[in-house]
Amino acid sequence: MKKSLVLIIFVAVAWVMMYQWGDSPETQQILQEIDKNKAYQQPVRPEPRQPAEEIQLIKPASGLPQGHLFDENPVVDLIIGLNHFALCLGHLKVKDSNEPVKLSAKQLAYLQPYYDACETEQKIMSLYNQNNIMLKLQGAANDDRLKLLMKVGALNTEDWRLIQEWVVDMKAQELLLASALVERYLFVNSENDLATALGSRDARYNGMMVEQGFALLACKKGMDCSHSSGLMLTRCADDERACGLNYFEYVEAISLSGFKRDLATTVDWIKHTFAL
Amino acid sequence: MRHIITTVITILIVLLFVYFFNQTPVKEKKRTAVPKQSTEVPSAKPTAQSMTAELDEKTQAEFRFYKDNWQKGLGDHQPKPLNKDPSYIEAYRDYDYARSHCKDIITSLAIGAEPFGYELRDYKEQMSEQQRRVFQNRVTKCQDLGHPTWKNEITMDVGLVVAHLKNRMDQLTPETAEEVALQNNLKQIEAIEKIGHQLFNLERGETIDFDLRSELYQQKRNLQSQYPQKVLFAPYAAEDMPLVESLNQQVAEIEAQMKANTFFDHDKIQSSQEVLFNAISQLDVSMKNTISGDGFWAIYVWFKDKHSDDRFDSYLKSMKQPVGIKKFDDWIQPIVMKFRACELGIPCGADAPLAESVCLDFRTPQSSDSCGKGVIDYYVDDHLSAHQLMDVEYVLQNRFAL
Incomplete structure (x- = not known):
């Protein structure tokens, strides 16, 4: 009797442990998908310095309206463009203001060729200067997405419905915009399905998961997330551990175990919620 | 008559006692007071x-x-x-x-x-x-x-x-070992502030000729006002470039003259930089080793505040050990530090100042849920998920080798 009681307790504890710490099938799947990206286990590798002329910050897509580099929708084009050129915009701003450079030697060694390219690509970047930003916004004044993005105050359930409809049709890069909206909605409506799935009452943490989850899905759907993408170059400028890594490698290399598991749960939740 | 004389003598004796009693310390001071004059608040001052x-x-x-x-x-x-x-x-x-x-x-x-x-x-x-x-x-x-x-x-x-x-x-x-550790930690911080202050003054240099300096400053301002209009993040128009280049050159010349008009004690600057770097490295070690919860918290708050101070930024970079992506690091570090401070004995009960700060952290949604709860009880029982706790535990062990 005593033995069987011990056995039952042992099995129960093991089951609870597996439930708590074990990877769900969905988690396994996403972790495996990250695993497919072979290079992530390599340590941060110093990139060979390339001459500036070999570095191309933008790979223009064909068939877009004049003045657009990324998308036919002016708002989407604007936000992706600002994101893409964030490294150069930040660099030129610092250069103009004569502020001291705050990058480590490793960051500078990696980013200098890209900074040199910024100097030569100023003309393309001027598509995203203040004048053109205003023009693009004026041209899209009646766009529902713009209205949603610019909405002041908390997003309501009707907004949430619009976001869901919109996200379903989104292309890779656009998912970054969805991330901002979803994060904003969940932050205010803290009792939500994601909070339940993560078992987390911390709205800031959950928002961070949404942001990373959407970025991960955008990368999977074809957004440029290579080590030389706008996404990763800006991260390198912010955190030297990101220099030379693609997004998958970066997340895998620096994230802690609990974070990775929660990220996998979040990706599952996003896929399920937005039918992606 | 005798009765009156006795009464008067008794009163005199009592008065003498009272007089002497007031001249002598009532009791030995329980704590040793160090009679020193504060530089900040003079103790003897007019009412x-x-x-x-x-x-x-x-x-x-x-x-x-x-x-x-x-x-x-x-x-x-x-x-x-x-x-x-x-x-x-x-x-x-x-x-x-x-x-x-x-x-x-x-x-x-x-x-x-x-x-x-x-x-x-x-x-x-x-x-x-x-x-x-x-x-x-x-x-x-x-x-x-x-x-x-x-x-x-x-x-x-x-x-x-x-x-x-x-x-x-x-x-x-200080009397207890924790109090001694706290005092040492506070002295370290004070010393670093002092070294930093001296160094930043040295780095600014000393103007040699003040009249020349204001003249050059005025000339530079005049030149800067002549730059053509520029759209943010966009290059100057091609026709403006000759003027811009000429102005750039003149400004650079004036800046060189301004620099030549300033005395920099390079040897002293270099040695002060080394002293500051060593003192900050030592403070980082103290943060790991101190036995005082209050000392630990004082050091943590100092590092946190100084990370947003440009003058200290380059000295603190090598001490930074970020965990995960930047946002995750910003989220987890304050929680980890509270766990460590509580472990070291800083008051963490429901009425403690630290619990009060968690309750009044208006930037964090749901902070109100923590009001009336001890810091650790709130994080472990109410706030953190199993995965979040696992990461907090990992960082605690990794950073402080518990």
């Missing part, structure tokens, strides 16, 4: 009354304004006097509370405003009932800490409140 008599009318009106506001702010509250015989750590906690939480509150009360200050004014409408109660306790404590200064000074300057409390702490000698 508020004598100072007031010498003030002009306008200053007196200001003085009355602050005093009236302070009194109004007190309402029915009778300020609790400061502990007359505090231990070193008790005196430190009063000082730390005042410098960390009371500056805005005391300043607001002295000018007759609501005690929210600039930082909290946006949150006052969103406060929950529990947060309001905790905040009122904070106001009351700040009034208690500020009141002795209000009574003795001619102005209600919050800097004086903090300086008085620091002076009170500095006059005590």
